[in-house]
Amino acid sequence: MEFFQEFRNLRLVKTLVDEINRITTKPWVIMEICGGQTHAIMQYGIDQLLPPRIELVHGPGCPVCVTSLELIDKSHAIAAQPGVIFASFGDMLRVPGSKNDLFSLRASGSDVRVVYSPLDAVKIAQENPDKQVVFFAIGFETTAPANAMCVLLAKSLNLNNFSLLVSHVRVPPAIDVILSSPYNQVQGILAAGHVCTVMGYWEYLPLSQKYQSPIVVTGFEPLDILQGIYMTVRQLENNQSIVENAYGRVVTQNGNRSAQAVINQVFQTCDRKWRGIGLIENSGWRLKPEFDYYDAEKRFSVEQISPEESTVCIAGLILQGLKKPLQCPAFGIQCTPEHPLGATMVSSEGACSAYYRYQRIDNY
Amino acid sequence: MFLGVPGKIIEIYNKDDLLMGKIDFGGVFREVCLSYTPEAKIGDYALIHVGFTLNLISEEEAKETLSLLEQISSLDNKKP
Ligand code: SF4
Numbered sequence: 111m112e113f114f115q116e117f118r119n120l121r122l123v124k125t126l127v128d129e130i131n132r133i134t135t136k137p138w139v140i141m142e143i144c145g146g147q148t149h150a151i152m153q154y155g156i157d158q159l160l161p162p163r164i165e166l167v168h169g170p171g172c173p174v175c176v177t178s179l180e181l182i183d184k185s186h187a188i189a190a191q192p193g194v195i196f197a198s199f200g201d202m203l204r205v206p207g208s209k210n211d212l213f214s215l216r217a218s219g220s221d222v223r224v225v226y227s228p229l230d231a232v233k234i235a236q237e238n239p240d241k242q243v244v245f246f247a248i249g250f251e252t253t254a255p256a257n258a259m260c261v262l263l264a265k266s267l268n269l270n271n272f273s274l275l276v277s278h279v280r281v282p283p284a285i286d287v288i289l290s291s292p293y294n295q296v297q298g299i300l301a302a303g304h305v306c307t308v309m310g311y312w313e314y315l316p317l318s319q320k321y322q323s324p325i326v327v328t329g330f331e332p333l334d335i336l337q338g339i340y341m342t343v344r345q346l347e348n349n350q351s352i353v354e355n356a357y358g359r360v361v362t363q364n365g366n367r368s369a370q371a372v373i374n375q376v377f378q379t380c381d382r383k384w385r386g387i388g389l390i391e392n393s394g395w396r397l398k399p400e401f402d403y404y405d406a407e408k409r410f411s412v413e414q415i416s417p418e419e420s421t422v423c424i425a426g427l428i429l430q431g432l433k434k435p436l437q438c439p440a441f442g443i444q445c446t447p448e449h450p451l452g453a454t455m456v457s458s459e460g461a462c463s464a465y466y467r468y469q470r471i472d473n474y
Numbered sequence: 475m476f477l478g479v480p481g482k483i484i485e486i487y488n489k490d491d492l493l494m495g496k497i498d499f500g501g502v503f504r505e506v507c508l509s510y511t512p513e514a515k516i517g518d519y520a521l522i523h524v525g526f527t528l529n530l531i532s533e534e535e536a537k538e539t540l541s542l543l544e545q546i547s548s549l550d551n552k553k554p
Contacts, residue, residue: 114480114519116540125547146477199524227525229507249524252478255510256526259492266491304478307521307528330477333543359535360521366529369510459477 117331126336127159130343137163138346139295140339141288141431143281144302145172145459146330152468154332156339164343167295167431168464170284170387171302173249174201174457175429177277178383179417182207185246185275187412189220194410195238197231198246200224204456208418228260228274235264235272244406247274251305254278254395255369258376261397261404273406276396279382281305282313283393288430289321296431298342300328300335303357308373310365314353322351329357376401385453386419386426423452428461435465442466478523480531481506483514497522 116122142148148168151157157166170176186207189196196212203212203224216222221241225231228245235243247257257274264272281302288294301314306327318325324345328338338356345351355361373395382394397405422440427433435441435454445451447463454460485496486508493508497520504525508514511527520527 114536116536119540122540122543122547125543129546226504227506229525252523252528255528256507256524259507259509259526263490263492304521304523304528307478337539337543358539359532360529362529366510368512369528372510 114331117329117333119333123159123332123336126333126340130164130336130340131161133340133347134161134163134343135347137165138297138343139165139167140298140300140342141167141169141296142300142328142335143169143171143285144300144305145169145175145457145461145464146304147171147300147302147328147335148461149459149464149467150330150332150335152464156332156335160339164339166339167434168428168461169288169431170384170429171250171281171305172429172454172457172459172461173253173279174199174205175425175453175460176279176384176387177202177205177248177453178385179208179419180383180415181275181277183209183415183417184407184412186210186212186215187415188244188275188406188410189215189222191410193241195221195223195234195241195243196246197223197225197234197243199248201457201459202246202248204450205453206420206450206456208415228256229263232260232263232267232269232272235269236267239271241271242409243272244410245272245274246277248277250279250281250302251308251373254373254377255308255366258372261376261401262372264404265401273404273409274397275406276377277382278377278395279384280379280393280395282317283390284384284387285314285317285325287387287390289317289323291430291432293432296323298324298346299326300338300342301325301353303327303329303334303361306355306357306361306365308366308369310363311353311355311361312363318351318353324351325353327353327355327357327361329360384429386423386429388426420451425452425454425462428454435462438462478521478528480519481522483508483516483518483520483527486514486516495527
């Protein structure tokens with residue numbers, strides 16, 4: 111792993127921080143889209159290394175956080191049915207629905223299983239032909255290639271007991287919503303390196319032009335993040351707004367074409383509701399009609415759900431960069447990782463969880 | 475959970491018509507699907523997410539980035 115370690119090299123970190131300091135003459139607000147980057151920023155204390163004039167705000171790139179309450183309640187209704195094995199990524203289990211979470215359903219006897227990959231869910235379906243196996247297919251463009259491939263695999267294996275509860279979301283329409291808000295403060299964007307690994311970054315060129323905002327594709331190691339910030343600040347200071355790539359070892363402009371082809375074979379774009387944010391046009395993927403057979407929403411009749419959101423949680427504003435976790439009156443008091451009121455406190459990519467875990471309490 | 479992580483490909487084989495491989499994540503080993511990186515060779519580094527390689531990692535690009543940063547660093551040191 112030698113050369114990856116270099117992307118944590120302290121001496122180079124210091125160099126980049128000094129460079130950012132040297133070129134910064136004005137205050138700038140930069141948003142990191144991906145919750146994985148939010149956690150890395152907190153974990154390595156990158157926010158505290160930067161000049162105070164650079165403010166980082168946290169974006170919506172947390173799939174667990176933006177999965178709509180309706181779909182979470184639906185997942186609970188399906189998981190509670192007899193004869194169902196409900197498979198999900200682990201972070202989803204504690205996410206509060208209107209009434210409970212998947213953990214408590216499991217405790218009361220439902221067969222809820224944590225998987226690392228959707229391939230594991232396909233395997234569970236092969237091994238349990240007398241059960242219906244439902245996989246909670248959440249995620250951004252990064253997870254879509256895996257989920258799409260599993261639909262094709264289930265089809266080629268003739269599995270009739272496997273289906274997906276699909277909650278796929280796409281980044282570019284969310285950036286559009288954030289930058290077009292009349293309350294928007296964000297001046298530059300760190301695009302999520304792994305989303306761009308799949309999709310490339312051509313989709314960001316019109317956004318960058320439309321909003322005159324630099325967009326820099328950024329990775330996840332400390333040097334990657336600092337380089338992304340450096341390139342963004344350099345553009346802002348020079349009054350530029352183009353798309354740049356600070357994660358060249360993984361990302362190309364066109365992305366992974368074979369992954370995109372499989373996504374396009376299985377999914378089509380659709381409007382999607384984001385938890386706390388609302389409906390965003392064309393911001394989701396759903397199964398194409400020819401794969402309806404694998405759609406858990408069609409396979410299981412789930413009665414009309416009218417979800418109830420916590421009244422104190424401001425996660426929706428946090429996910430749009432309009433507020434920070436410490437501005438939530440419930441943070442650390444009524445709302446903790448043990449008793450979360452919102453998904454941003456649960457997920458390993460949620461901003462509230464990052465602030466709680468890395469104790470960003472005293473510098474507010 | 476959702477973070478893609480780099481790993482080294484140490485085995486490549488076919489299973490259920492899928493191109494699969496074994497990945498070394500710094501001493502932890504896992505089976506992943508290589509279908510999206512058919513050009514993968516043993517010894518390559520890849521970025522892995524929920525059991526699939528999303529792309530290979532270019533050592534050349536990595537070195538280029540690092541040497542660029544080194545240049546900034548040496549410029550920095552020369553400043554008064
Ligand atoms: S601290 Fe809890 S209640 Fe407040 S915004 Fe975050 S998740 Fe919601």
